[in-house]
Amino acid sequence: MRPEQLALVLRPRSGMEAVDLGIRLVQAHARSIFATSFAVILPPALLIIAVVGYALEMPSLAGTLIWWLKPLYDRALLHGLSHAVFGEQPGVRQTWRALPGLIRHSALLPALLWRRLDPLRSTRLPVDQLEGLKGRVARDRRRIVANRVGGAGFGLMFCCANFEYVLLFGAIALIENLLPERVSILEHIWPAMTGSEVIDPQQAIWVALAFNLGYACMVGLIEPFYVAGGFALYLKRRTDLEAWDVELLFRRLASEGAKRLAMLALLVACGVTLLPAPAAEASEPRREAAIRRAPKAIAEVLKAPEFGKSRKHQQLQFRAEPETKTQDAPGWLKRWLEFWRGAGRWMAEGLRIAGWIGIAIVAAILLRVLLRQLGVIRARRTPPPPPAEVAGLDIRPESLPDDVAEAARQLLASGRHREALGLLYRGALSRLAHQSQIPFARGDTEGDCLMRVTRAGSGARAYFAQLTRSWQGVAYAHTAPTGEDSERLCTGWREAFGGGS
Known part of the structure; x- marks a missing residue:
């Protein structure tokens, strides 16, 4: 890497200033960097979602694989960023062409195995990819x-x-707020995230796949900033470590000095050709001329903000007291002091x-809370009594017949x-x-x-969801279920809740 060709201003920076510089770099080359990011992240993510998530029906494993392949994405992003600092903007095609070489020569396998959970992965990545070091030297x-x-x-x-x-969750909340009333995606997302039994398995797997695709898109948005900051x-x-800023300063001064010497030599040559008879003057040795120019060059170097600063360092130290002989204390005083010590x-x-015991007790209490x-654990407390009515319906056991399913079948037979x-x-x-003991409210x-x-997590939630949709259809849309659906609801009620009331 040649620092004189960098399109950045090199100067001493703090860690957070350097991270801000990386974010500014992404902003300056947003089009090419984000095009590379989505072109590298989305195709593998879609393949993983289709094969692992849909074909094998393991959406959780698909999401884990999308997260685990981040070191592969980082190498393609660093390829674009390393060209961007020199003022270049490699396209998506160039990045795809360079990707096989990056996979072979940038220590991808260790990054996917024992160095996958390294929190400073993006900071150490340029050592493997740009410097090409291996073994103990690389470590x-x-x-x-x-x-x-x-x-x-x-x-x-x-x-x-x-x-x-x-x-990701902000996008889910936005979609939830834009949906019509009584329509919610959270009833599918929450069981899919917790791994519990869902209402409709087919709908749940599609929700999980959409969740994985949304996560891949968020990785494509955030990962460039992570790689650029590192x-x-x-x-x-x-x-x-290498004082690039000082080196560039000296190179600039040397370049300016070379230009001045070339101009002086040109003027001397012109003067020699124009003069009729060159005067015989003793040439001054180059060493003495350089010594004479040294104070001026040093003064120009010291004008830089990195020099000319003084700092005072103060430190408190105990002053060694001279040893003085003291008289021995009496025996009873020694025993008294030893006892209290x-x-x-x-x-x-x-x-x-x-x-330590108090800290352990407080930690246990916080963990339990x-x-x-x-x-994970439920508080042992007496639940409040169920309400007599829910949604305007009387749910008291004494208001129901002994065999609810049979009574409903008779009402259906009469067309009610x-x-x-x-x-x-x-x-x-x-x-x-x-x-x-489900805590319904009035x-x-x-x-x-x-x-x-x-x-x-009730075992009857699948049947209850079907019954709720049928009840809403007949109560609000005035749509009566078919005979087969009605018979299925009566049979399902008996299977879910038994025969009696």
Whole structure:
């Protein structure tokens, strides 16, 4: 790498300033970098989603594979960024052509195996890809490059990794707010994320595949900033270690001096040709001329902001006191002091043990509260009694017949579809509220009831979802179910809740 050809201003920077420089680099070359990002990330992601997620029906593994292949994406992005710092903009075709060579010569296999969880992956990547070092030399070089920028590199990784999910869940929330009332995608996303039984497996797998595709798109948006920030930290460390800024300053001064000498030689040659008889003057040795010009060149160098600074360093130290002879204390005083010194040690040890015990108790309490909030453990408390009515329907057990399914079948036979489905729906709510202890509220709608049953993980949620759709169709759209659907609802009620009320 030739620093004089860089299209960046090299100067001493802090770690966060270097990360900001990488972000500015992405902004300056946004079109080519993001085109490369999506061209490299989306085709493998779509292939993984189609084969692993859809064909093998393992969408969770597909999402993990998309995340695990980030080192492959990073190499293509760094290829574009390393050309962008020199003012070039390689297209997507050039990146695809260079990708096989990047895979072979940039230590991709270790990056996908034992170095996959390295938090400073983007900072150490240029050592493997741009410097081409291997073995122990590469390990030492990676350690030196990552030194003193670990905090900035870890902060960059933490922010980028979390911002991917912030954007993804923000997009889900936006879609949820744009959907019509009583239509929700969360009832499919939440069971798919938690791995619990879902209402419709076919719909759930499509939701999971869409979730994976959305995650791949967010990786395509955020990963360029992560790679560019790490590359800027690498350039900062190269500048610190090899003094690129000072080297460029001296090269600029040398170039200006060469131009001045060439102009002086041209003037002398013109004068010699024009003069009729050249005067015989003693030529001054080049060493003395250089010595005379040295103070001026040094003064120009010292005008740079890196020089001419003074810093005071103050440090407090204990002053060694001269040893003075003291008289021996009496025996009783020594024993008294020794007793309290031992008691102090015992008290300090006891307080230390008590402090660790207190910390362990507080940690256990916090862990229990966290697990309770996540739903891993449930608090042992008496649930409130179920309401007598939900959504305007009476769900008291005494208001229902002994055999709800048979009574509903008789109502259906007489053509009273609304009363029959209402009876099945009231019976289902009653069973779920009184036997499964699902906390329905008096003002819950049909959609709220379905959401509560889904989140509670009830075994009857698939049937309850079907019954809810049929009840909403006959209650609001006045659409009566067919005879087969009605018979299936009555049979399913008996299978889900038993024969009695």
